[in-house]
Amino acid sequence: MRLVHVFVEHPILHLDHTFTYRCYDANVKRGVRVQVPFHKTSIIGFVSKVEEADEQTLAKYPYEIKEITKIIDAEPLINEELFALADWMGKTYIAPRIACFQCMLPAKLKPSSTHGKIKMETWVRICKEPTQKLTEKQQAAYEQLERHGCMRRSTFYQMFKSCGKKLIAYGIVESYEQEAKASLLESEQDEEKTLQPDQKKAMQKLLHATQVVSLLHGVTGSGKTEVFLQLAKKVLETGRQVVLLVPEIALTPQMVQRVKARFGKAVAIYHSALNAQEKYEQYQLVKEHKVQIVVGTRSAIFMPFDHLGLIILDEEHDTSYKQDATPRYHCRDIAVWRAKYHHAKVVLASATPSLETYARAHKGIYQLVEMPKRINARFPEMQLVEMRKAVGNSESYLLSNDLLDAIYERLQKKEQIVLLLNRRGYTPILRCISCGFVQMCPHCDVAMSYHKEEQVLKCHTCGHTMSVPAYCPTCGKASWRYLGIGTQKLEEFVQIKFPQARILRMDADTTGKKHAHEDILKSFGNHEADILLGTQMIAKGLDFDNVTLVGIVNGDAMLNRSDYRSGELTYDLLEQASGRSGRGDKAGKVILQVYDTQHYAIQSALHHDYLMFFKHEMRYRHLAGYPPYRYLVSLVFSHKTKKMVEKDVKAAMQILEKKENGKILGPASLNKLRDEYRMRILLKGKDQALLNHYAWDVYQNHITKKARTRLDIDVSPVVLE
Template structure:
C-alpha cells in the first residue's frame, strides 16, 4: 500500500509530528499540499514522505489508515532545501515544524484551511486568420495576429467585437492564474566609478570564493549600495540569482529603482504591504524563474530560489528583521543558512552593526570589510543641545531655540529638513489635573495615547480606541492635561513656528494605506515639502541630497528603558538618523536634543565613533552576561485567569533542572489584551543546553489541563 506522512495545518506543539495516511493517488509527491480528515474535520497538510508499506505491516499497525482525500498542488511547493530550512528553524526557534512551513509560503499557498483562493484572468488567444467586412473587426484581427495572446480586459479597452470574433473562431478564451506583469525595463543608471575603499571592499568579498559571511561596516553615505550593485552584476552575469533584503517597506521602492535602473531587469518585490494575491504572484515569478533579482523585507528570505549567487542584508542591525510571532526567527539566521546551502556569499551591511555581528567579525568568524569615508567626504557637523539648560533659558520643551534658528536658516536657503521624534500620536499620556488619574487601556496596563486628528484615545499595544471625552472617568473633572508629545503635536507646533513651510508627517498613522511610504517619500524627494517629520522609519536608508539639517528630539528617550539593548538602540537610532543629513555636495548639520549629554551612547553617536561605543557596550554586556557573551530565551505565559497562571508558572519554574543554564524569574508583566502574563528568562553560554531547558518547559506546560498560552522567543531582541 502506498502511504504518505503528513504534517497537518495545526501548529500546536502537542501534535508536532507527522500522521500517516493511505494514498491511492500516484501523483502525490513530497512537498505537495493535500486534504485529509483529521479528528473529524477536513484539513490541509504537507506531505513530508511517501513510501510503500506491506499489507501485513499495515494490518499490524493496530488502527486503520484514513485515505488522502485530495491533492491540492500540481507540483511540489517545497524542495529539499525548503525542508532542510524548515527543520533548522523548528530547532533553533523551538517551534512546530508546520508553523515553519506556513512562515515560508505566501498566504494563498500556506498549508492552512482558508478562503485564500488564487485569482484567475481571462485571456484572448489568436487562433486563425479570417477576412471580415467590418473595419473595426479587421483591425481587431490584425491586433491579435500581432500580439497572439492578451488579457480580455486589455482587448476590451481597444475593441468591442470580442464575442463576434469568438463566434467566428478567430480567437478563443481561456482562464488562467493571474500573474504579475513584467514591464519592459530600461537601464537609466550607469555604473559609478568606485573609489579606492569601495573597490577594496568589492575585491575582499570576491576573493573568498563560495560561501562566506562578510560584514560590510560602512559609515552612512559611504556608498554601500554601489558596492552591492557591483557585486550583483558579476553574479547576474554568471546566470545566478540575487536576494537583497531591506528592513523597512519604505526602503524597498528606492532599492528596486536603483536595481532596475542599473541592470534593466525585472525585479520581484516582496513585503508586507502587498496583498495576498500580489505576494503569490511575486512568489510565482521566482518559482517559474522569470526574474533573477528579489528585493524585499524579512519574509523575502524564503523566496523559492534554486541558484542563489549572492545574498545582501542591508541595515543588518535593524530589529525589523526579527519575526514577532511563531516561529520567532531572525532573518539573519535564515540568510546565512541559505547562503551556506547555495555556497554563495552573504553580505551583512550597516553603519551600526549589531554587537553580535561585529563581535563575530572581530573574532574572524565573519570577514570584516570597512568603508570609513563618505562619498562626498563632507561629514555633517553634529551638535548636542542640553534640554535642561534650554528649557531654563527659553521654556520651550519641544523645539529648542537653537533648533528653531537652524530650521529657519535652512528654509531660507530653500534646503530641506528632517525632524525625528520616535513617538507617534499627539500625546502619550492624558492625566486629570484634579485627581491625577491617567486614562488607561481597559485591556492592557498601558496609558492611552491621544490622537488629535482622529480625536481618539488609542492603545499602541492592542489598537483599542475610544472617542476622546473631556471628562475624567474617575472624578468627573474636565481639567485634563496632555503629558508628553508625539509626531502629531510636533507637526502642529512646527506649523505654528513656520506657517509658510510645507510640512509632511510620516509615521504609522500616515502610512497605513497601500504604497503610502513610496508616495510620501516621492513627494518629499520632489521638494513638494520642506520639512519631513517622522518616527524611526525615516531614520535609515533615505537619500535626499537637499536635506542639510536633521533634528532629533528626545534623543536619549530610549535610555530610560530597562531593556538590556536600550543603549545599543539609542546609538543606532542617532547615528542612522544623523546620516540622512548632507548626503550630497551641500554641507550637512545634525542637532540632537537630549537631557543626558554625557552618556557614552550620546557622545559616541555625536562623534560617529562605533569603535569606542562597541568597546564600552561590550564591557556592560560582559558584566551582565548578555549577548553576545551568552544566549537568551524568553518564555512568556499568558492567561485570562491570574491565579491559575501564577500556580502553573511557579510549579513549572520550581521543577526545572537548570544546572548549566541560569534562570531569571518568573516575573509578572503588564497585562495585554485582558490577559495576565508572566515571564521566565534563561541564559546560557551553551546553546544546546538552553534549547533543552526550553523544550523541558514546553513539555511540562503541555501536561496542564487548563494551561496558559506559551510564547517562546530564542535570542529575543528586547525584553519589556
C-alpha cells in the first residue's frame, strides 16, 4: 500500500498544502492527476509525493485516510522542473501551488473536475493480408492504405466508400481510436537575409553573451526579427529548443508567418485564440518532440520543453506579459527562471524597453545590445499638431486639416494609412446637456460607452449592455449629447471625408471572432483596404511596406491617467505606432495630434529619443519613490458590501502599521467593479522579500478570521488605477 500526498484543485491559499490518501495501485506517480474524495464531493488533484506505508503507519494518523478514486494519467504531467517552478511562483507571487499548476497546462490537462475530454479520431489500418480475391476497387483501396500505413477513416471512406467498408467487414482493415493530432502544414520557404552591420554586431553579442539575460534595444524597423530568426537557427542547430513570445494575439499571425517561412513544419503556435483542443494538440507537438520552436503569447512560456536553449520576448515592455489573475506572474520573470534551470539564454527585445529592464541593462545586470539605426537608414518624418490651435481655427476635433490633407495625398498615391485611436466604441460618454447627468454602468463606477452599430451602451469593464434611454432619468428631458470619440465614430468620419477609401477597423469589437486578427491583417497586407484604423493593438509589431502615413489621434490622452506609468505608457504607444510608417522603400510620415505638446513623453517620441525619455522618467520615479527605485505590492479588498470591505481593510492596517520598514500608501477607495466595492493598500519599499512577508502576514490574518472579502495580492503591479 502507498500513501499519496495530493494538491487538490481549490485555488485557495489556506488549502495550499497536500492532503493524504491511500492507494493500492503501483502505477501512481508524482506529477500525475488523480481523482479523490474531498468533503462531500469528488475533485481532481496532482500527486506531490508517494511513499510506502503499512497499517502501523496508518494508525499514526488521527483521522481516517480515504482511498484515491481514480488515477487519470499514465505518465506525469508535472515534472521536477515544474514542481520547482510552482514552489518559486507560489512564494514570489503569493499564490497557491495548485493555481500555478493550472496556469502551466492547457485546459484539457488542468487539474479541474470540469476538464474537457481529449478529442479522439477514428483511423483505419491493415490488420491482415487478404485471403480471398479482391475486386479491382477493393485492391486499389488496399494498396492505397498499404502505402500510407494508416488513414483517417473519414478520408478513407471519401476515397473508397463501399469497397472500404467491405475491407473492414472482411477483417482485412480495422478501425481504431487515437487522439486528434495537430497537422504540421507546409509553408512557403524564404531565405535568410543578409545581415546589416548593426545586425551582425548584435548577433555576435547575443551569441557570445556571458549573462543569462540580454536586452536587444533596437529602434522600430532596425531588423530585430531577422536577428531573432538567425539566432534561433543557431540554437536549433545545437539540438536545443526555442520559444519566441509576442505580447498580443494581434502580433502572432505575422510572426508565425515569418517563423514558419524560415523553419517550415517545425513550429508550434500557442495563444489564447486557440480553443481548448487546439491548445492541447500544440502542447502535445512539443511534448512529443515533433517541433523544436514555439511562437506564442504569455502562456507559451510554460510549454513542456526539456532542452530549452533560447527564450525571446519581443516587445518586452508590453503590460500584456503580466498575468491579471492569480498567480499574477510576469512572463519575463518566468522566462529568466526557466532559462537558468535549462542553462539557456533570454533575449528581451524592444524599441521602448521598460524602465526596469533598461535600468538593469544600464547597470550591467543584463547585457545591453543596441541597434540604433533603421534598415532603410531613415526614420519617418514627424509632425506635431497642437489640437488646441487646430480646434480654435475651426478645424475638426477628430482629424486636423494637416492629417486630412496627408490622408488624401496618400490615397492618391495608392499608399496605405494607419490611424490610431486608443478608445473603441462610437463615443465614450452619454451626457444630458440639461442637468449634466452621465449614464454610468449600474455594476461599475464607469461611464457607459455608446456603440452606434449595435445602438447600445456598453461597459468596457464588465461587458454590461443596455439600450440608450429615451429620457434622462434625473431631469426627464430628452437632451442627450454624445461626448468624446471612439473608433466607430472615427471610422464613420473618415468614410464621410473619403467615401472611396476602403477602411478596416481593428479593435476589441471587430476581433471577437476566431481568426479575426489574422483575417484583418491579411486583408490589409494584400492591399484590400487603404486605411487600417484601430486601438493600440495596431500600434506595435506590424510590418507593411506600403504604409507611409501613421496618424495618431488624441496621442496624449493617457497622460491624464492617475497611474504612475502614464508617461511611460504614452511614450511607448507613440514610439511604437510611429514605427509602423515608412518601413519599406517609400518615405514615411507620422502626424501626432496632441493637446500637451511640451510634455517630455511627447517630445521624446517626436525625436525618437529613448534616452531623453529614460532620464526624465527616472528622475520622476526617483523623486516619487516608484519602480525601479522601489518595489510595490498591491492588496485589494473586494466585496458587495462596503462595510465589509472597510472592516477588513482596517484589520489589515492594524497589522501593517506595526511594521517598521517600508511605506504604506492608503487605504484608497477604487472604482466599484461588477457590483463589488474595492479598497487598496499599497506597500512600497526597497526590500521585495520584506514586502512579500508583510503581505503574507495580512493574508494569514485574513484567512484565520475567515474574512468574507476577497483579497487580491499583486506583487510588482505594472498598472495602478
